[in-house]
Amino acid sequence: RECKAEPRWNGGHSFPHLIAAGLLLRRLLAPAPSPPVRSPTFRSLSTMPSAAGSRATPDHGNLLMLGIETSCDDTAAAVVRGDGEILSQVVSSQEDLLVRWGGVAPKMAEEAHLLAIDRVVQKALDNANVSESDLSAVAVTVGPGLSLCLRVGVHKARKIAKSFHLPIVGVHHMEAQALVSRFRCDNTKIAISLMLV
Template identity: 35%
Template sequence: MTVLGIETSCDETGLALYSAADGLLAHQLHSQVDTHALYGGVVPELASRDHIQRVLPLAQACLEEAGLQRGDLTGIAYTRGPGLAGALLVGASVARSLAWAMNCPVLGIHHMEAHLLAPMLEPDPPAFPFLALLVSGGHTMLVQVAAIGRYEVLGESVDDAAGEAFDKTAKLLGLPYPGGPQLEALARQGDPQRFRFPRPMTDRPGLDFSFSGLKTAVVNTVREAGTDAQTQADVARGFQDAVVETMAIKIRRALKHTGARHLVVAGGVGANQALRDRLRDVAEAEGAQVAYPRLAFCTDNGAMIAYAGHCRLAAGEQDRDDVDVRPRWPMSELQAPGPAAAPAAG
């Protein structure tokens, strides 16, 4: 089976081809960072319009990279949700139209499941079962993974996701969009001893996250300490250390609770090197191994959609005619791959 994956959930258009026999054949990505940087954040209407212009040319580029024709495709997968409704509709419309024209199966994929499975594209993929930390601009959650489609959410953010907290703090510090990578770079110049921000919800049992109080602490500190260059760097360092240590504490608890020996860290914030280093140390101390996608596949991409689509299409799943996109789609609704797991109408 050769599957075309289409990712259009937010501000990146990702296309990829995955083959059951040969693995990842090609992947193409267009980022809308320059477009949205003018506004300091994602503008949904502009995102949708850009996806419309990019999807088919990137699909053709993938086919040319792999030396294939459209007729060689035996399945198409697209991001059904969660995400921006308009952006999701672009990918869904193109995917379903192509599938109809070529008379091949098509399937909508859960965006966070695809992130969770992204490390499977690496040469040494993690073995099931494992514990997964999914950290992105829209989601922060700890998931116990028994197998594909068999997920138990152990904890999640009760307010802002970690990536959202990074972006909002970066904006407060006057850093350009996208803020997360900019804040990480600035934090390298900061004094780790100057500001110690709270580690939210680590003084109570449980595996949920909260970052709103941390953001408030940052706002108050900036108001009192000012925004000279060194203070900005020190605040960035203090904020990043607080987020990283909070996640380390929760991961340690989750590893002890589940007994997992494999940890997967996926999503855009998973590219943060300070987080990677700290969680590697935590995993090693608990006798676990940690796996990440390559940096290019931490952020949104078509390769993870193509792989997740292959896993489910090969098991016999495919969309029904009445399937719609799911801007909000709890992972708890997912089932193990198979025809009975075909998604219900949104």
């Protein structure tokens, strides 16, 4: 089995590369088309337009995804290629708030996301040496999670998508975590047993 290198982890509780990885896997590995997404704002990669300049090409290795994760207490973003290469991942932890409040306080977490989201996304893009105009799509966690926190990431994703005419793909982050083990291996017929809590 030929597997990709283990992604480097810099701490924190969010896995921003999983969000981008999850949507890529759904598109690249699923035997059937993805189920329709509930909101018309979010589209499947199968419906991505082939605009002039062809950001969305049939060669999935050319896909360049920005993943945004704000489902709970960490603000996170990553840039991932269609071939599985993680170009960057940035996490802003809310550990100080967790200590101060004895756990996650949704309103405080939302405010921390609002303060961090622009910086985290820009740093992820900078670390990957790309700009928004290079992206094929934006992936964002749409659940499960705290609604106050989720909307910060969704708002940022919509803002980028509108400004750069990109599709948005809503990702269930537990699905992304379940699929990431396949993301690292070229052999897609491996058996996987897992439990998500």
